[in-house]
Amino acid sequence: MKSKILLIIRREYMTRVKKKSFIIMTILGPILFASLLVVPALLMKVSTDKDTIAVVDESGNFEDKLENKGTLIFSNVEDIDMAREQLKESVFDLVLFIEKTDEDKANPVSLFYNKKQPGLGTVTAIENQLQDVLQNKLLMQTFHISTEDYNKIKAIKINLRAQDVRTGEESATGMKTGIGYAAAFLIYLFVFLFGAQVMQGVIEEKSSRIVEVIVSSVKPFQIMMGKIIGIACVGLTQFLLWIVLTFGIVAIAGGAMASSFTPNEMTQSMNMGEMISPEIAGQIETVTMVEKMLSGVGNIDFTFIILMFLIYFIGGYLLYASLFAAVGSAVDNEADTQQFMLPLTVPLILAIIAIPMVMQNPNGSVAVWLSMIPFTSPVLMMMRVPFGVPTWELALSIGLLIAGFIFTTWFAAKIYRTGILMYGKKVNYQELWKWLRY
Amino acid sequence: MNIILEAKNIHKSYANHKALDDVSISVPRGCVFGLLGPNGAGKTTLIRNINQIIAPDSGEIWFDGERLQPRHIEQIGYLPEERGLYKKMKVGEQAMYLAQLKGLSQKQALEKLKTWFLKFGIENWWDKKVEELSKGMAQKVQFIVTILHNPKLLIFDEPFSGFDPVNVELLKAEMMNLRDKGTTIIFSTHNMGSVEEVCDEIALINKSQVVLNGNVKEIQRQYRNYSYSLTYESTNEINLQPLLPQGFSVLESHPNGHGFFTAKIQTPEGSKINNLLTEITKHVDVTGIQEILPSMNNIFIQTVTK
Numbered sequence: 200m201k202s203k204i205l206l207i208i209r210r211e212y213m214t215r216v217k218k219k220s221f222i223i224m225t226i227l228g229p230i231l232f233a234s235l236l237v238v239p240a241l242l243m244k245v246s247t248d249k250d251t252i253a254v255v256d257e258s259g260n261f262e263d264k265l266e267n268k269g270t271l272i273f274s275n276v277e278d279i280d281m282a283r284e285q286l287k288e289s290v291f292d293l294v295l296f297i298e299k300t301d302e303d304k305a306n307p308v309s310l311f312y313n314k315k316q317p318g319l320g321t322v323t324a325i326e327n328q329l330q331d332v333l334q335n336k337l338l339m340q341t342f343h344i345s346t347e348d349y350n351k352i353k354a355i356k357i358n359l360r361a362q363d364v365r366t367g368e369e370s371a372t373g374m375k376t377g378i379g380y381a382a383a384f385l386i387y388l389f390v391f392l393f394g395a396q397v398m399q400g401v402i403e404e405k406s407s408r409i410v411e412v413i414v415s416s417v418k419p420f421q422i423m424m425g426k427i428i429g430i431a432c433v434g435l436t437q438f439l440l441w442i443v444l445t446f447g448i449v450a451i452a453g454g455a456m457a458s459s460f461t462p463n464e465m466t467q468s469m470n471m472g473e474m475i476s477p478e479i480a481g482q483i484e485t486v487t488m489v490e491k492m493l494s495g496v497g498n499i500d501f502t503f504i505i506l507m508f509l510i511y512f513i514g515g516y517l518l519y520a521s522l523f524a525a526v527g528s529a530v531d532n533e534a535d536t537q538q539f540m541l542p543l544t545v546p547l548i549l550a551i552i553a554i555p556m557v558m559q560n561p562n563g564s565v566a567v568w569l570s571m572i573p574f575t576s577p578v579l580m581m582m583r584v585p586f587g588v589p590t591w592e593l594a595l596s597i598g599l600l601i602a603g604f605i606f607t608t609w610f611a612a613k614i615y616r617t618g619i620l621m622y623g624k625k626v627n628y629q630e631l632w633k634w635l636r637y
Numbered sequence: 638m639n640i641i642l643e644a645k646n647i648h649k650s651y652a653n654h655k656a657l658d659d660v661s662i663s664v665p666r667g668c669v670f671g672l673l674g675p676n677g678a679g680k681t682t683l684i685r686n687i688n689q690i691i692a693p694d695s696g697e698i699w700f701d702g703e704r705l706q707p708r709h710i711e712q713i714g715y716l717p718e719e720r721g722l723y724k725k726m727k728v729g730e731q732a733m734y735l736a737q738l739k740g741l742s743q744k745q746a747l748e749k750l751k752t753w754f755l756k757f758g759i760e761n762w763w764d765k766k767v768e769e770l771s772k773g774m775a776q777k778v779q780f781i782v783t784i785l786h787n788p789k790l791l792i793f794d795e796p797f798s799g800f801d802p803v804n805v806e807l808l809k810a811e812m813m814n815l816r817d818k819g820t821t822i823i824f825s826t827h828n829m830g831s832v833e834e835v836c837d838e839i840a841l842i843n844k845s846q847v848v849l850n851g852n853v854k855e856i857q858r859q860y861r862n863y864s865y866s867l868t869y870e871s872t873n874e875i876n877l878q879p880l881l882p883q884g885f886s887v888l889e890s891h892p893n894g895h896g897f898f899t900a901k902i903q904t905p906e907g908s909k910i911n912n913l914l915t916e917i918t919k920h921v922d923v924t925g926i927q928e929i930l931p932s933m934n935n936i937f938i939q940t941v942t943k
Binding site: 206418419 | 651652688713715717719721723726739
């Protein structure tokens with residue numbers, strides 16, 4: 200009997216791994232992932248798409264004070280009507296019109312465009328410059344602060360490092376959030392991708408009527424578990440290959456890029472949010488950011504995180520995969536799966552939606568509750584694990600997850616063994632309830 | 638009698654539908670046992686019970702002198718009515734997989750499959766994908782996989798559906814061959830045409846109950862209506878009716894050519910063939926006589942509509 204389930208696992212594994220689609224996905228996946236990592240950086244480098252902006256400044260506050268920075272190129276134009284005409288003839292991309300008002304009131308400002316709408320980044324960058332100029336003016340004229348002093352004020356940055364009171368270890372919050380997010384998302388992806396494969400496999404066996412032939416040799420439960428485990432192995436193989444290949448590509452591409460990047464460009468690309476005064480603040484900021492990312496990394500217990508990841512990864516998959524199998528067994532073709540898929544997708548999507556909340560407060564009550572419920576815990580507990588979770592909470596969560604997948608497997612097996620032998624019947628929830636009691 | 642399979646008082650209900658109601662059958666070793674009945678009578682449910690795909694609510698099944706248990710699966714071969722193969726898998730690979738699921742070792746499976754593929758003339762399908770085969774071709778593969786592990790008991794559920802006549806004959810011949818080698822065969826069908834030819838014993842299931850069972854010959858005798866087909870030699874057709882005593886009637890009469898004639902005669906219930914002969918030989922030259930037994934199809938319809 201044991202060897203039969205191995206036979207099933209082997210068949211499920213071999214037929215899938217030999218498929219063209221598997222090989223293609225295995226190669227394409229890392230290229231996609233790598234491009235996700237590499238392309239934004241490359242784009243930063245090659246992004247030379249500038250916006251030429253005609254400034255019509257009636258107030259006189261901004262004369263020669265707007266800097267050509269980033270993608271913005273300013274030039275002064277005297278007359279608004281002329282500027283508008285030139286805009287229509289595409290001499291400029293944008294026209295910034297600052298009206299004159301009384302001294303104490305903020306100047307009404309308009310930005311005109313022709314066909315090509317300015318992006319949020321452009322608008323924000325212009326706003327920031329205008330604000331800076333006005334603040335500057337106010338500081339210097341009203342409070343008599345020199346430019347030098349002003350730059351000093353701007354350069355003040357606080358880098359808060361959370362430390363453990365007993366060990367003095369730094370928390371490396373950014374890194375931990377990154378690890379948690381990546382782990383949570385991987386689990387979510389894996390459950391969905393390979394859960395769906397389990398479902399398709401069951402539907403295929405049912406619609407080709409092979410299942411009745413097999414079911415006379417092997418128990419339905421063994422067929423189901425064989426399929427679930429076989430596909431899990433396929434998934435693990437694919438993930439492993441993806442990780443290895445992605446790192447390979449990133450390492451090669453990264454090496455090529457590093458040689459063509461100047462240090463300053465590097466800092467800029469890593470420092471996207473802070474473009475106010477790149478020469479001074481940018482340098483300092485980047486150093487602290489990288490430092491912040493890396494400081495305390497040595498204190499992260501990677502072995503523990505990987506262990507937890509594997510537990511939640513496998514637990515979450517087992518919990519959902521058997522339910523996907525049950526859905527597959529209840530229908531005759533994939534089109535009918537919709538109604539039963541909803542209860543499976545809702546908790547998973549809920550978990551993804553709750554990630555930012557858990558990220559904000561990894562030990563809040565929402566985070567704790569959702570990391571206990573087996574349907575959301577695989578995704579959300581991984582968000583919390585890097586920040587340290589009390590042992591009893593982890594134990595309870597894992598215990599509940601194990602109980603959860605034993606329950607869903609039992610539940611799914613009952614539906615599965617009836618469902619696979621039921622053809623040509625439109626099944627609803629009432630019908631499923633009956634199957635549970637057979 | 639040597640019984641290989643016995644089901645005793647099987648009950649099986651689904652939610653609000655009784656699929657089997659106190660069903661008992663016993664299958665003698667080495668025979669072809671017809672499991673007959675209209676669609677939805679409960680045949681497939683009974684077969685699934687025997688195959689341990691589902692468990693009865695109550696009742697016992699005995700196999701080869703023991704209570705039925707999981708290890709018996711390897712001694713039973715089952716060709717279900719709803720049968721299929723993995724479409725994307727190669728024929729040989731698939732046959733190997735199914736054979737190994739039945740407990741054969743890889744070596745045994747390969748050896749036996751090669752022999753059978755040769756026998757059925759399908760050896761060059763080994764590396765073809767199932768989706769390239771016709772339905773009849775796929776059925777041949779399924780048949781081979783079903784019988785490959787030399788089971789003591791074979792269960793065929795509507796085996797001939799989807800086969801062309803040539804392959805039906807091939808299959809029948811293989812079935813008889815297996816029976817002659819000592820394999821017991823349960824043959825489930827709602828099509829009565831092949832029953833007399835193929836089955837030794839039958840059980841007729843209707844509305845979840847066994848309504849008739851036993852030896853085919855005995856059942857036919859039980860349902861006999863004492864009519865005979867009589868052939869005689871004469872220069873011209875004779876009206877037999879006036880020559881027969883009361884209670885006898887000529888149902889039909891027609892010439893056979895070359896001076897032979899056949900008449901179908903109904904005799905009174907309980908009378909013997911000799912009664913008819915005694916009367917008729919006084920008047921005509923009888924060259925042959927045979928009892929007309931009711932066809933299983935008639936018995937089936939008669940019983941089911943009763």
